[in-house]
Each structure stands twice: as C-alpha cells, then as structure tokens.
Amino acid sequence: MPHLQFEINKKIENNIKEEFITKVMSIFSKVMDTGTDHIAISIREYDKYSLSIGRADIKDDICLMNLDIREGRTLEKRRELVLLYMDLVENLFNVNRKNQYATLTEHKGEDFHLIEKYLGSWERGEDPLA
Template sequence: MPYLQFDTDFEILDAAAAGFERAVAELYAEQMDADTSYTAVAIRDDLSIHLGRAEDERTVVLKADIRRGRTDERKRNLALAIMDLVAASFNVPAENQKVVFTEHDGNQMMGSDRVGEDWSETE
C-alpha cells in the first residue's frame, strides 16, 4: 500500500501526469514485487524546491512511503528506475532528483477494505 509523492518545481499537464502516475505504479509493482491495486501516486507540481546539488534546471523529489521489509538493493533499483523514468518523461537530469524512502509497518497502511500486512519475499 505504497504512497509515492512527487514534488516538482515545474508544471505538469494533467494528461502527462496521469500517464506518468500509471507508469510509476507499474514500475513500483515490477521492482518491489507488489500489486498496483493499492499503489497511490501523487504529483504536486510547480513548487519551490531547493536541492543543494541541483543545477539551474528542473528538480524532482520523490517521497516514497512503503511497507517495511524490502532490501536496500530492491529500494535502490526502484529509485534508479524511477529516476530514469523521470528523466525520460520530463527531461530532469539525475543530479536534480532525490528519492526518500520512509518505511512503515504493514498495519500503518490502510484502505477502506483492509489493513495492510507486513511485506515479505514470499507474499
């Protein structure tokens, strides 16, 4: 039941946002061995963002709230794959991107029909 929040310092048109959000959900499911039905993706655009190493170009920060249990390697692979998707979709250089993971116990992530469970490789 991840919640992936993208903050950008540039505007993203609704049609581009919808396609990007679906692509992120699919990428998350693939990389994190999950299902897209509970994946939430949001874009908050045209914000003021400061990222120390960023050049004077577009900037994107992803805050990824995920269930605890994935390996560092799995999280790193997801972060790099998402950075590649952001670069291809919105022409944002890698040095102008940041991904921050916050991990939660499964029961801290809830939908109207269920309370999440802890994630495990055998899920």
C-alpha cells in the first residue's frame, strides 16, 4: 500500500487536488504495474515559510514528496515515477521542478496493512487485494 505524501507551501483549490489525486493514482498504477485500490495519498498544505529547500529562494513555492513504496521496483522505474510526479506538480500546482524534492522509502509488503489483510511482496501485474 504505497503512501504517497506531497507537502506544499501554498493552498490548492479542491478541484485541482481532485485532478491531482486521480493522476497520481493513474501514474503510480501504470509505472509500478499494479492496481489502485491500495494507494494512499496525502496532500499537506503549509504556510509559505514553513517549507524550504536550500537551492530555492525562501519565498518560492516548494513541494516535498515522501513516497513510501513496496520494495522490488528498479531504480529506473522509481526515477520514472519521481520525474512524472515532478511534472505533475509543476503543471497542476505551479511549482518549479527545481523547487521539488522527493524521497522514496522502500518497505516489505508485510509493512502495509488494510483491514482485509497485509500486502505481499510486489509482483508484476498484480492485484494486491486479491
């Protein structure tokens, strides 16, 4: 059950968040070759001066991403995911890509729990809730 967390230092309109969530799930499903029912997404909005990246001006819009995923994907797939999310954040939230930072943390499938069960190890083309 990936937990995809996006922190941003400005307010985003609800219709933009809805579009963002739909696209985040679609991108994850396609790149990581899995379903969408187990994807968790957090969007956290902060005040302007509550987030920073050393390379950005303190007044800039910032997006920090924490992507908790199951282990098993290649570096190329993880990099593809991050770059697609950076494009999405730039296009929908208007945050320059140089002002974005992503951290991926990999976990065993058994670290992810839903009411029905915990997840197994990732397998190509899987339905993790089956």
